Amino acid sequence: MLMTRKSIAAGALLAVGLLTTGCSTSSDTPTASATTAAPDTTATSTLTVWVDAERADALAQAATDYEAQTGISVDIVARDNSTLKDDFIQQASSGSGPDVVMGAHDWLGELTTNGVVAPLELGDKATDFLPVALDASTYDGTVYELPYAVENLAMLRNADLVPEPAANFDDMIAKGTAAGVEFPFVVEQGENGNPYHLYPFQTAFGAPVFGRDAAGSYDSTQLTLGDGTGFAEWLATQGSAGANTMSTEITGDIAKEKFTTGQAAFWLTGPWNVKAAVDAGISVAVDAIPSPGSEPAQPFAGVKGFFVNQYSQNKVAANDFLVNYLGTVDVQVALFNSGGVLPALTAAADAVSSDPIIAGFKAAGLDAVPMPAIPAMGRVWEFWGIAEAGILNGAEPDATWAQLTSDVRTAIDGS
Amino acid sequence: MTDLQGAPTRSPGVGALVAKISVLGGLDAIAVFLAAVLVGRGDYTVAALVVVGAIILTVIYLSERLLPAKYIAPGLVFLAIFQVFVIGYTVYIAFTNYSTGHILTQDQAVEALLSQSQSRLPDSPSYPLTVVESGTQLGFLVTAPNGTALLGTEESPLKPVDASFANGQAVAVDGYTSLRFADILGRQDEVSSLAVPLSDSAADGSLRTLDGRTAYEYTSSLSFDSTTGVLTDTTTGESYRDGGEGSFVGEDGTEILPGWQVNVGLDNFARAVSEPSIRGPLVYVTAWTIAFATLSVGIIFALGLLMALLFNDPSMRGRTAYRIVMVLPYAFPAFLGAMVWSGMLSQSFGFINQVVLGGASIPWLTDPTLAKVSVLMVNLWLGFPYMFLVATGALQAIPGEVREAARMDGTSRLQMLRHIELPLLLISMAPILIATFAFNFNNFNVIYLVTGGGPRDTGAGIPVGHTDILISLVYKVAFTGQNRDYGLASAFSILIFIVVAVISVISFRRTKTLEEIN
Numbered sequence: 025m026l027m028t029r030k031s032i033a034a035g036a037l038l039a040v041g042l043l044t045t046g047c048s049t050s051s052d053t054p055t056a057s058a059t060t061a062a063p064d065t066t067a068t069s070t071l072t073v074w075v076d077a078e079r080a081d082a083l084a085q086a087a088t089d090y091e092a093q094t095g096i097s098v099d100i101v102a103r104d105n106s107t108l109k110d111d112f113i114q115q116a117s118s119g120s121g122p123d124v125v126m127g128a129h130d131w132l133g134e135l136t137t138n139g140v141v142a143p144l145e146l147g148d149k150a151t152d153f154l155p156v157a158l159d160a161s162t163y164d165g166t167v168y169e170l171p172y173a174v175e176n177l178a179m180l181r182n183a184d185l186v187p188e189p190a191a192n193f194d195d196m197i198a199k200g201t202a203a204g205v206e207f208p209f210v211v212e213q214g215e216n217g218n219p220y221h222l223y224p225f226q227t228a229f230g231a232p233v234f235g236r237d238a239a240g241s242y243d244s245t246q247l248t249l250g251d252g253t254g255f256a257e258w259l260a261t262q263g264s265a266g267a268n269t270m271s272t273e274i275t276g277d278i279a280k281e282k283f284t285t286g287q288a289a290f291w292l293t294g295p296w297n298v299k300a301a302v303d304a305g306i307s308v309a310v311d312a313i314p315s316p317g318s319e320p321a322q323p324f325a326g327v328k329g330f331f332v333n334q335y336s337q338n339k340v341a342a343n344d345f346l347v348n349y350l351g352t353v354d355v356q357v358a359l360f361n362s363g364g365v366l367p368a369l370t371a372a373a374d375a376v377s378s379d380p381i382i383a384g385f386k387a388a389g390l391d392a393v394p395m396p397a398i399p400a401m402g403r404v405w406e407f408w409g410i411a412e413a414g415i416l417n418g419a420e421p422d423a424t425w426a427q428l429t430s431d432v433r434t435a436i437d438g439s
Numbered sequence: 440m441t442d443l444q445g446a447p448t449r450s451p452g453v454g455a456l457v458a459k460i461s462v463l464g465g466l467d468a469i470a471v472f473l474a475a476v477l478v479g480r481g482d483y484t485v486a487a488l489v490v491v492g493a494i495i496l497t498v499i500y501l502s503e504r505l506l507p508a509k510y511i512a513p514g515l516v517f518l519a520i521f522q523v524f525v526i527g528y529t530v531y532i533a534f535t536n537y538s539t540g541h542i543l544t545q546d547q548a549v550e551a552l553l554s555q556s557q558s559r560l561p562d563s564p565s566y567p568l569t570v571v572e573s574g575t576q577l578g579f580l581v582t583a584p585n586g587t588a589l590l591g592t593e594e595s596p597l598k599p600v601d602a603s604f605a606n607g608q609a610v611a612v613d614g615y616t617s618l619r620f621a622d623i624l625g626r627q628d629e630v631s632s633l634a635v636p637l638s639d640s641a642a643d644g645s646l647r648t649l650d651g652r653t654a655y656e657y658t659s660s661l662s663f664d665s666t667t668g669v670l671t672d673t674t675t676g677e678s679y680r681d682g683g684e685g686s687f688v689g690e691d692g693t694e695i696l697p698g699w700q701v702n703v704g705l706d707n708f709a710r711a712v713s714e715p716s717i718r719g720p721l722v723y724v725t726a727w728t729i730a731f732a733t734l735s736v737g738i739i740f741a742l743g744l745l746m747a748l749l750f751n752d753p754s755m756r757g758r759t760a761y762r763i764v765m766v767l768p769y770a771f772p773a774f775l776g777a778m779v780w781s782g783m784l785s786q787s788f789g790f791i792n793q794v795v796l797g798g799a800s801i802p803w804l805t806d807p808t809l810a811k812v813s814v815l816m817v818n819l820w821l822g823f824p825y826m827f828l829v830a831t832g833a834l835q836a837i838p839g840e841v842r843e844a845a846r847m848d849g850t851s852r853l854q855m856l857r858h859i860e861l862p863l864l865l866i867s868m869a870p871i872l873i874a875t876f877a878f879n880f881n882n883f884n885v886i887y888l889v890t891g892g893g894p895r896d897t898g899a900g901i902p903v904g905h906t907d908i909l910i911s912l913v914y915k916v917a918f919t920g921q922n923r924d925y926g927l928a929s930a931f932s933i934l935i936f937i938v939v940a941v942i943s944v945i946s947f948r949r950t951k952t953l954e955e956i957n
Contacts, residue, residue: 402921
């Protein structure tokens with residue numbers, strides 16, 4: 025009896041041993057053959073492309089067409105946009121990252137500081153892109169991003185309430201008030217402010233955040249934010265202690281609700297909110313941003329595009345896919361048709377401008393400046409909105425702005 | 440199979456044995472597969488761990504003497520994967536400079552720096568390219584703007600050659616095989632790292648290609664000497680050396696990024712307590728964290744117990760219906776609950792101010808003190824049903840005779856609660872109170888979703904708010920803004936762990952004295 029059990033146990037061990045050896049050989053063989061066979065086969069490259077989940081469908085068709093053209097298969101992986109950048113930075117160098125990642129140009133500071141993106145060469149195509157797109161895709165004199173879409177703020181107008189565009193900020197408030205709605209004008213703010221949405225008004229008073237060096241790159245040592253005292257004083261007159269045209273109580277959701285239900289005449293927002301307004305039955309017109317100051321109101325431009333992983337094993341294919349395929353008019357128009365954001369390629373942008381809403385954003389974007397991507401900009405964001413929210417809520421504008429400038433200066437110097 | 444000593448465990452059926460062998464066989468097969476993959480990727484330590492783990496598991500389940508191990512082994516495996524590894528990795532990160540600009544290895548950082556330093560020569564032409572091969576050596580056959588063909592390899596600079604043309608582009612040359620695009624795809628690393636010198640002088644730059652179809656003239660502003668480890672800026676002559684902290688540092692102290700990950704010893708812990716911009720907020724954030732956790736436990740326990748006592752009274756009608764209503768906040772997802780509360784507490788548009796208080800304008804979430812009260816109230820709403828359930832159970836477990844005996848002796852209701860029910864309750868509830876404290880000490884959800892740590896402390900050097908607790912501060916340090924510092928955040932996590940562990944140990948010691956009442 026005991027003997028039997030022992031022999032069963034021995035048999036079991038033997039069986040396990042056989043199973044494992046069998047498995048190890050069968051699992052080793054394909055790996056080995058895959059690595060040695062790869063160079064000999066023709067065009068078996070697979071590009072892994074991480075994209076924002078909302079854009080995955082738009083790219084699926086482009087990927088299929090590219091494979092038909094070159095034999096390089098493109099694996100589009102939809103990722104959550106809120107974690108895309110961090111996941112890419114952490115995985116890019118580990119060998120499990122993608123070959124290409126979709127992102128926004130203002131990631132460039134972080135991506136290059138971490139050394140995870142490779143330079144691109146647009147060659148003669150460079151001048152085919154909208155100047156603001158090319159400007160945004162260039163970091164420290166080198167192009168890293170293949171731009172495909174440009175986003176900027178514009179003034180949405182409820183054309184049923186106000187038939188004519190406003191000439192300047194005061195005219196807009198007057199027109200909105202005359203329309204008899206609860207809010208002549210709404211803009212997304214929130215408890216911590218929202219400097220992105222107030223930036224056009226700030227530039228109208230001649231105070232961009234950073235100056236530029238001789239090569240045209242944003243320069244963290246030239247903090248021109250401090251010139252914004254005029255803007256701060258104007259902002260105070262619009263806050264809770266003044267005309268109350270803007271409030272930190274208006275969050276993005278509240279602003280959207282007021283405009284889409286017809287309770288607001290003007291809405292300063294981006295292309296991502298147009299669909300909600302149109303779907304709600306509002307007759308939407310898109311105007312340039314009316315300036316409250318003596319200079320044009322320049323919004324920030326955000327340029328969406330594609331980056332190549334510095335540690336990709338498929339750099340040639342990745343560069344070919346980006347520069348020679350995604351940078352062509354047909355593909356950019358196709359991406360526009362499923363995404364609805366202004367293409368970065370000039371010819372493609374012109375081709376889709378028959379849509380008055382797109383043409384409106386394009387016109388409003390003529391003055392747009394790329395959002396600075398330098399790491400120092402991160403320090404500005406930390407203090408900027410809080411200071412503006414404070415001014416809107418009645419803080420003394422000159423002192424608050426001076427405090428903001430010195431806080432940002434200290435934070436940049438300390439990092 | 441039925442001898443007298445034959446206990447059931449010693450004579451398993453054939454079916455059970457077959458099942459055991461196949462499950463173990465499957466497990467070992469997976470382990471061997473994993474090990475093969477890991478070895479292929481060069482992760483020898485992890486591969487060794489997998490193999491050793493599989494051997495231990497197999498021995499345990501085939502042995503007849505290791506009965507207790509059979510029961511605890513699965514638990515230990517999961518403990519190792521989900522607790523020991525995670526904690527170990529956090530501790531490891533706390534001793535490194537893992538942060539923005541320090542995520543690569545040194546070799547990768549050098550590769551990235553050299554790649555970023557490549558710049559195209561201004562106003563230089565683009566060259567239509569054919570990649571050619573002689574033996575195993577790759578070369579570039581390009582067409583110059585004037586229509587002539589040029590050929591060069593890594594060693595021999597670009598020289599004019601007689602080539603055959605197609606559509607105005609040089610496509611083949613004697614002695615070399617032209618590669619098709621599909622062939623290039625198989626050798627992408629070689630092609631993209633190939634630099635063909637423009638002339639005998641390296642300073643003139645070299646021809647490179649990124650897409651395998653067109654080549655451009657580049658110069659590099661950095662050069663790296665791998666024997667001395669010195670990085671030199673070729674335009675200024677400045678040299679950069681490994682500064683010992685995971686980056687190249689110039690003679691004047693300027694650091695260039697990307698750098699790489701290195702061990703920095705206790706630096707992160709030292710920074711957590713010594714850097715003025717962190718130290719100031721750290722003190723009051725720690726104080727508020729302890730206050731938040733203590734007050735939360737106190738009010739949650741008080742309300743839960745009160746409700747339990749009320750609904751445990753037999754004279755109360757419709758107790759079941761009330762109990763169901765009481766449990767609703769617990770059944771409701773906490774994330775949703777916290778977010779809904781955040782909306783309801785908004786100053787001008789929130790339900791509380793607009794409807795309940797008839798248009799009041801109370802800054803529930805934006806006043807430093809009120810915001811603290813608000814998060815405590817939301818936490819109370821989220822937490823008391825659980826305490827109510829536990830207290831109800833504990834109350835019902837108190838034997839009826841004890842109460843009856845007390846009543847016979849003429850105790851009042853209050854005396855009964857004070858001297859009989861509460862001590863008996865605390866025996867079973869003390870561990871839960873400690874667990875609730877530890878949970879609330881790290882209650883990230885409520886803070887993040889209700890106030891986001893706000894209102895911001897405008898005086899602090901780091902973006903910290905008045906309701907931030909330690910764990911939400913760690914989150915802000917590690918995962919927001921453009922300068923992530925995972926090493927510092929891990930060091931903070933360890934400090935938090937030490938605080939929670941010390942408080943828990945002390946509390947458990949004290950509950951032992953409670954148990955002696957029994």
